Each structure stands twice: as C-alpha cells, then as structure tokens.
Amino acid sequence: MSDTQLKPANQDYEYGWHSEHRYKFKAPPGLTEDLIKDISKRKEEPEWMLEKRLEGFREFMQKPMPTWGADLSAIDFNEIIYYLQPDYQKNKNQTWDDVPDDLKETFERIGIPEAERKFLAGVSNQFDSESVYSKLKGAWEEKGVLFFDMDTGLKEHPDIVKEYFGTLIPASDNKFAALNTAVWSGGSFIYVPPGVKVGLPLQAYFRINAENAGQFERTLIIVDKDAEVHYIEGCTSPSYSTNALHSAVVELIAHEGATLRYTTLQNWYSSVYNLVTKRSKAEKNARVEWIDYNGGSKATMKYPSVYLAGEGAHAEIVSIATANKDQHQDTGGKAIHAAPNTTSKVTAKSISFDGGRTSYRGLIKVYPGMENCKSDIECDALMMGPNAESDTYPYMEIEDDTAQIEHEATVSKIGEEQLFYLMSRGLTEEQAKRTIVHGFLDEFERTLPMEYAVEFNRLVDLQMEGSVG
C-alpha cells in the first residue's frame, strides 16, 4: 500500500544515534568550581556572569533533589560531562555515507530536509538554508530585532542580558535551574523592539550551531511594548545527547501589549532525563503562549508557567505529551494571576502507549484582591495498551472570590467501540488506532506551522510503531 502503511512494529527501534565527534575541549565528568571558572574563561565572559555561574553552583550543591514528579534517582551527577566544545573542522571529514542507514531512514520518514539531516547526523555544522536565513536576518536587523545564540547575545548585548538574566528563574529556584545557571551554554537570545511585529516564526536554527547545543541551553526572549514574535525551537528528529541529562532554562518577558508565542517540539533519545524550567512574565495586556510537545526521553519534568503581572494579561499554555514504554512524561503548566482581570487557558493532552506513563501537573494561583480573573483548564489523557498509565495533579490556590475557574479532565482508554467502528469501515487496527490518536491531537497540530505539523504527524506515527501491531 501507500506510505501510510507502517512497517512491522519493532519495540527496540531507537531514533537516536551517536556520532563519533571530536572535540576542541571536553571536560572530565563531574562538576567542580574550577570547571565553572574554566568554562566562563573559555567563553570570555564578563565577571558578573561568572558570579552568577558560581552562585548557581553553590545553589546546586545545596539543593535537594525534587522528591515529587518523575523518578530521578538514577541520575549520577558525577558521571555527567558538563561542557563540550565540538570541533566542526575535524568532524567535517565525516560524510553522509558514514551515517547509518536506519538513521537516514528515520530522517526520511520524519521528512527532515536533507540539509538539516546532515547537521542532525553530525556531518555538518550548519544548514544549507543559511542563505535563506541571512535574508530573513537582514529583515529583522533592519527593524532592530536581535536574534543570536545566547553566548553571542551575551557578548554583543551584555547590558540587556544582565538586566533580565535570571530575573524570572533565579539560580535558587530549583536544583536544575541552579545547575543550568552554573554550566549553561547555547540557547537563544532575542530582543524585539517596541511595536515591531515579526511576521514569520523565528526558528532556533543557529541555536544548534552553538557549541554543546541542547544540553544546558539558556534562552532569554524579551518582547518590548506592543511587539509580537513567534519563536519555534527544536525539531522532531531525535536529539541524541552524549549525556543523560538535558536541563534547560527559558525566560520570556512580554512587555505591555506584547504578544509572544513559544513553540517547542522535542523528541529526546530514550535515555535522556529532560528537566526544563520555563517561565514567563506577561505585563499589562500582554499575551504569552507556551506550546509544548514532549516526546521520547526517559523522564521529562516540564511545567511552562506564566506570571500574569499586569492587568488584562493573558496566558495560553498547551502541553502535549506522548510516553512510550518505560517513559514518564510529567508535564503541565502554571498560571499565576498576580494582577486583576487576567485570564489563562491551559490545555493538556497526553497519550500513554503501552508501558508508558503521563502525568499532568498544573497550578492555577490567584492572589487575594486580584479581581475578575478567569482560568480554563482542560486536560485529556488517552491511554493505549494494557499497561499504559496516566495521572493528574491539578493544584489550585484561589485566594479571590471573584475568580472564575473551570476545570475539565478526561482520562480515556482507547475505546473498543471506536476502534471497532473504524475497523468496520475497512481501516486496519493500526490505521484505526492512528486515526484516533491523530484525531486526539488534531487541535494541537493545527496550531503548528505547516512544515512542523507534517513532521509532528510523522513523528507520532513513528512513536506508535512500538505500541501498535
């Protein structure tokens, strides 16, 4: 049949791939104060950043591991390599022919453009779409938009970075935010000046050109008054990581009347712990949207949050997760209503395949005196297969009587009657399950730009392969 036909299920099929990179510099495993000083020196950072890193280090050493959420007991901090500087010159010698066939096939099926595949496979350090990028870049620069990898951002605009860095997520926030503060590398830095509306989504292309990308990246986005931007990070290709830990920090600041959408699509290699802190602040009449898809990984803990600081601000959080066998996605979102007449909407959808677990964890907080706040929470979990698990932890701290909170939660097993109905129309069991799953995610897919929607679609199919058949 056509390309919609799945190949036989293979439980052990892994998307990740380890290419033998060479490095300019590779730190020994484990974290020490000296290493942090060394990182900062190699990056030629200002003194204040080193101070922040050291503060992060101290907090990290003090803070206990979280005792809730996913099981993190297998993480051994002494085994982790905290800093790597790949040497792209040397890696250049590798060619497309050296890439294993199964990885090529995965790229093919996910529909990653050739140019990107080379990068993702580690045989190229930049996209051939560089020229397209430069053109766009020209347009942004004209309008005064700053878009750099975080290391460059710090070099070129230290004042802006200093003003905002760590203001929403201080090192003391949690153990993994502290760790990120200590060892961060890469990530994006964006500043959009007042009134500027960036039409096309900014994509985190060159973010992955940054050294040691994806491990402990740090992102800071500031959207000034009445400005507008949509940022997309990640791609649906499996992100292979040499380390077992991915711990990013993302801070978003939306000034008065600004609109900021942050879309993440991530599919981590199945051994990775994905522990990310994402927080944003929405000033008066600003709108912040987190759109977050998490797939893969061993365990993910991620709860994008919005601090509604100004009257009329709106938060939109869409959290989507799929968990395969032995994976735990502990995800959700938080909306903190710290100003009157603020609104939030949280939509969480998760699918646990056989042997996988999804948890929704969310917080809605309304401070006393913050009148006429509204929040809508909808969480739907779909379980497929006999050993799929799903649970929800919705926390509410509503301290003002005028608040209107709506919470709707459904947990459903993939319906036998629905499957039978579709199969009675000629769909195979695989097709029927896929139809139900894609239907479940349809609303989310519609929020994605076309090319991402296509990739996401195929990714979900791939994820189902292990559980269907």
Added chain:
Amino acid sequence: MSDTKHNGNMLEIKGLKGGVEDTPILRGIDLSVNGGEVHAIMGPNGSGKSTLANILMGNPRFHISEGEMYFRGELLNELEPDERARLGLFLAFQYPSEIPGVSMDKFLRDAYNSVKQDSVSVGKFAKKLRKKMDDLEMDESFASRYLNEGFSGGEKKRSEMLQMAVLEPKLAVLDETDSGLDIDALRIVAESVNKLKNPEMGVLVITHYQRILQYLEPDYVYIMLQGRIVEKGGPELAEKLEDKGYDWIREKVGLEG
C-alpha cells in the same frame, strides 16, 4: 466441500449461537441472503437483533459459541472487522461512535481506499463525496466536521448512509437506521438505499416500523424473539406486527412476555 457449506448463498448463517461475556443472546440463527434481495428483521427490544448485526460485523465485545457465518464463500467467524469490510460487508450502526478530531472527508477517503484497495486522489474523492452528499441532501459543511461528533441522532444516521454510499457494499446491514429520522429524512435515506441497490447487493434491514419497509419493499420479513428467528414471511408480516404487536407470536411459539 467448502463450496457446499454456504449453499452458494452470498450470506449464509448456520446455527449461530453467541452472546456477550457470559450472557448467551443468540440461540441458533439460520439465515441466508443473496444479491438483489431485501430481508427485514423485526422483533421486540432486547431480542438480539443488534447482537446479530454486531457478531456479523465482528465486534470483539461479542463472541460466537456455535455455528458458522459465510459471506461470499468465506468463513467470517475469525475474520477481523476490516477484513469483513473489504469483503463487502457494511453495518449501519444503531448507535454510531463519535470520533473527535477526525474529519469526515479524510476518514471516508481512508475507508474508501482501504475497502476498494485504491488510492484515489483528494480532489477526485472530494467530487465523489460531494455527489453522494447531495443525494442525501447533506450540507457540504459535514465533510469537514469531525466524524459524528456532536451530530444529532438523525444526522448520525445520515452519516451512516453516506458511508454506505461511499463504500458501495455487497451486503448492507441497517440496524434501525430509520429510528430517529424525521419523515423527510426517512424518505431521503430510503431512496439512497434504493439508489445504491443493484442485483449484486443484498440488504438486511433491522427495524421496528413498517414505514421504511414500504420504501425498501423487502422480499422476506423475519420476527426475532429471544435470540431466535421464530417467524418468516413476506411484507404482510410487517403489517401484521404493526397492527397486532408481538403478543400473538409469543403465544404461538409458547414464550412468555
């Protein structure tokens, strides 16, 4: 020997017993249907009509304890529902499922391609679908709506008929498709069945009312009681039921209410 087992009939059900979980419902059904014929099954609530339809289509909630079902020469008993659909069997459900997020047109194209083993283009299929929807006087907006989601009772029944019209089955089982339809909708639905009917196609219609039978003109009418077919006749049997109800037949076969 196998060609004699189904006596050359398109559908041949022999000594079928089955039910749901530990509950036996069907207590021995014999029935055969051929192309060009219309058969009607009537019977009081709970007599097992939908159970028969579901077992015929292969609903995994039900089981067969005895007997065989042959369709176009193939033993159905162990076939998956999609395999039965590909053989040309179609069930219009009494209570169709709702599938959120799945648009009618996309679903119908997948179903069409699967049943017909085809890969029709989006554009070509859209035309085909439009035509079938016109026949059923369905607003074109239904094509992009999610499958049965939020449909009214009557709209769901029409959606079933649309699916049937698209898939062009060899045998259509209509489980109370007429229930819940307004008078105009009933006529439209019945006409769509008649339009699809051809000498190769059989229809097995389950109903409580004579009205749809006036359109479909059944060759045979059966009465089902407590999991058995207890009476067989022509259209006059349906009239008799409409007049007299079921008490006479219960008495005749010696069953209490």
